[in-house]
Amino acid sequence: MAKILFTMLPANDLGLPTRLVPIARALADRGHDVAVFNPAPAPSRLIEEAALNNVPMPSRSLPDPPFDLAKASQAWDVEEFFGWLFDDEEFVRANTALHLDLIREFKPDVVVDSFGVFACLAARIAGVPLATVLQGNFHPQSDGFRWWAGERPADLPSITPLVNKVASEYGLAPVARSVDLLAGDLSLIVGTPETDPVSPSARVTHIGPIVWQRGDAKLPSEIASLRSGKPIVWVYSGNPRYAPVPTAIDSIVVIRAAITALRGAAMDVVVTTGYQEVPAEIGPLPSNFHHAAYVPGRAMAECSDLMVHHGGHSSVMQSLAAGTAAVIIPTISERESNARRLVDLGAGEIVLPVDGEGGEKQIDMADFAEKVHRVLHEESYRAAARSVAERMRQFGGAQHAADRIELLVRA
Numbered sequence: 001m002a003k004i005l006f007t008m009l010p011a012n013d014l015g016l017p018t019r020l021v022p023i024a025r026a027l028a029d030r031g032h033d034v035a036v037f038n039p040a041p042a043p044s045r046l047i048e049e050a051a052l053n054n055v056p057m058p059s060r061s062l063p064d065p066p067f068d069l070a071k072a073s074q075a076w077d078v079e080e081f082f083g084w085l086f087d088d089e090e091f092v093r094a095n096t097a098l099h100l101d102l103i104r105e106f107k108p109d110v111v112v113d114s115f116g117v118f119a120c121l122a123a124r125i126a127g128v129p130l131a132t133v134l135q136g137n138f139h140p141q142s143d144g145f146r147w148w149a150g151e152r153p154a155d156l157p158s159i160t161p162l163v164n165k166v167a168s169e170y171g172l173a174p175v176a177r178s179v180d181l182l183a184g185d186l187s188l189i190v191g192t193p194e195t196d197p198v199s200p201s202a203r204v205t206h207i208g209p210i211v212w213q214r215g216d217a218k219l220p221s222e223i224a225s226l227r228s229g230k231p232i233v234w235v236y237s238g239n240p241r242y243a244p245v246p247t248a249i250d251s252i253v254v255i256r257a258a259i260t261a262l263r264g265a266a267m268d269v270v271v272t273t274g275y276q277e278v279p280a281e282i283g284p285l286p287s288n289f290h291h292a293a294y295v296p297g298r299a300m301a302e303c304s305d306l307m308v309h310h311g312g313h314s315s316v317m318q319s320l321a322a323g324t325a326a327v328i329i330p331t332i333s334e335r336e337s338n339a340r341r342l343v344d345l346g347a348g349e350i351v352l353p354v355d356g357e358g359g360e361k362q363i364d365m366a367d368f369a370e371k372v373h374r375v376l377h378e379e380s381y382r383a384a385a386r387s388v389a390e391r392m393r394q395f396g397g398a399q400h401a402a403d404r405i406e407l408l409v410r411a
Contacts, residue, residue, distance in 0.1 A: 037054065076144055190210050238274050
């Protein structure tokens, strides 16, 4: 059996592990020696729930990250996104070395990555086959995050010169763009050609929606008992606060909007945060609200009449796979990209936030409330979501991804 290492950008939310954990679990169930690397708290809990080995952080000091979250949140594409997050030579060098330590210690036959540019570079340096599991707008042959806005501006930030300088130190040839590292020897696209289009010339395999749910998972009893005939609205914010102070990528606006617009309405509102705490500043939830830090996503989406969320790709996959319409408040440009794809399919509506004082996101509450009412009560949205769900069923999901990864191992 093969040794397979799963890596990803180690952000403290569940989007990336949600797509990787089902594939890792499928390969582990086939007898492979599987390990996952994401030390962040919320992903660690998901990895533990799946009974997978989460390898510890290598003992190597790292420089402070040079993140400009405000500018990264509005990035045109992955190349610019990396440019605003990682534009420091020592940061690039140290994170590449850390992932090389990880690979050399585990000695995998293949690395499977999602959005971890340094893991992808380290796999190339180590000469280990690389499979990447990406949403469409992460792939180098996509139209990026702002695909609706016309031609990509010239001279956007890029870490390509830094990546090539570090790569040359290990004897690797330069890449044209840092995002090209994400293509992998095998590129698996989560979603379908209609939800996640890439160039027709791209060497990719669409694998359909992938969402994690343990086989014996059940909804909490308080939520499972919500059968009063009232609509059930699932509000998912992801990580409401990424830091002790507000940042440009926070999704607390989703919870605030739901409380303002849906307090006391004739509906049950389920608020979940993906193993995150609801910030204390929110205060007590209204009486028609119910909170759980985490719920089995497929079960929750299937029993909901509407999803309200932040536009993360995994949240879009959850709603579409369940045939549940959505109202989306996208908090960064990547999430706006996902939201616009869903809206184009007729399966929901979008409410665009603006930056208020201190960078806090704000929305037009009347617009949000009207769109929630419209999507809940107009059958066309549910019909469109169910139609997409039906077309998604022809794709093989995590098991097909595992098949392709096994072929890469044997190549």
